[in-house]
Amino acid sequence: MADIQKLYDAILNGDAKSAAAIANEAIAENMSPMELIQKTMVPAMDEVGRRFECEEYFVPELLLSARAMKAALGPLRPLLAASGAQPAGRVVIGTVKGDLHDIGKNLVASLLEGGGFDVVDLGADVSPDKFIEAVKNSGANIVCLSALLTVTMPSMKTTIEAMKSAGVREQVKVLVGGAPVTKQFAEEIGADGYGENASVAVSLARTLTKPVSA
């Protein structure tokens, strides 16, 4: 029988191979995917988040755990979709135009996926038009904008303004983050939220969204 405690431990320890293997075993034994997620996997990620907040874990541990969560979710997703379960939200994420840095963006995307969000990752150096097109095509309810450089921060404002002009701003919540970004800057450019780190960004996304139709 699949050892569910080991699934919890695998996520906590960032062991993606074990996490996926145990999830597969659990499916083979007809365990409920939703129960696995809600009773084991989400609590494991919550514990990861707690350890991150108290500086017992750091970004590398956070990332490995998110990868393990994603690996375990892999075999569960088709079953969830078949059962009509809805994602926590649908997110379009990218580093804004002119900025090629993607480490922070990748981390947030991984944690969002681990947190049960559908994520459309547009990569780095993303133009406002691409964000708008992705929002229209995906039906996203969150847009996450990342920038590492002070010189590219204005692209965040440009993107938000372009979304207004294109008539998609009201259908999404916009979160911004990155090393030079501040809460004050987020407010100035009309964003809905500012994540000072990846963990906060995911919490904010959870707070700001409700499940969307699949």
Place this chain on the structure above:
Amino acid sequence: MNRDYYLDLARRGLRFVIGADLVLHEDADPERTRRNGEGLGRVVEKTARRQKSPLAIPLMDLRLEKLDLLGPLHLSEAEADAWKLAEPDEELFRALESAPAGFPELNRAQHEAVRYIDEQTDLLPVGMVIGPFSLTTKLMADPIAAVAMAGGGVTPDEEPQVRLLTALHALAERAVLRSAKAQLQAGARALLVCEPAANIVYLSPRQMRQGADIFERFVLGPNRRLKQTLKDGSADLFFHDCGELLTEMVRAFGEDLHPKILSLGSSRKLWDDAAVVPKDVVLYGNLPTKSFYSDAAMPVEEVLRRTRELIREMRKTGHAHILGSECDVLWVDGAADTIRNKVEAMQRHEVAQ
């Protein structure tokens, strides 16, 4: 130069920011000047003279070694900048081992700028390279996970991501050494090694405290070898890391790499770090210049307050210190005057004993 030279600059109250980008953008066509060795050299000279500094610190362009390393792939500059590898590719690794004879245009301009400073001015020609670890992170799609797995004891044979990390790290070190040697040949008498990715985002403090060798293997070891290359070329090491660091990492940079100048980011309290850095290493920095673009985030009064605090606290420690920036001061469209005003304010500000 012997250490006394730099210690004396600190004692005389030298202040400068890494600011060639600001001066470059005063040019009518910055992109053209960036590609012209003599023109770029004049920018570097102007930056130093304006700040009354004898150190000709070059433009901080940390794309250059990546551009050179990817030369065999014949990519455009933009393609090379965005290039990242997600999985190991042995054929590609072999291709990248065959560095072409010449350097890309931007790299040549950087080398010629060093030569201009050496041959046409009385300033100290300083070269610049990205650190081997930081270059590695620019080559990988997911460097953090790979480093964390390596830190957890996973070997290249067990995990493709660790194989990728190991292979690219070796290539990165070669590219950095090649760049360093070219700048030494052009006349550099010191080299500023920028290793901003050597920080606790990429290197887990938890793993390091548990005894993982990732800091030694990926950061200290290669930079020690780089320092030896500089020593062989009679050039000095300046070491810059504006990332978030553990005090143990700062101690290792100071004691193990033992640079002539150690430049740290604004997350560090230099007066605390003075206790763990050898007295003969000049500490440089570390005003929060990344925020200078915004009067709301960093009003000039706050720049002056931090200037006073930093100078006074460093005086108390008795440690040699050059007041400067936390990193390079970038030109920001629409905010260049705001940034310049703050740079000038921190340089002019009198701080009583």
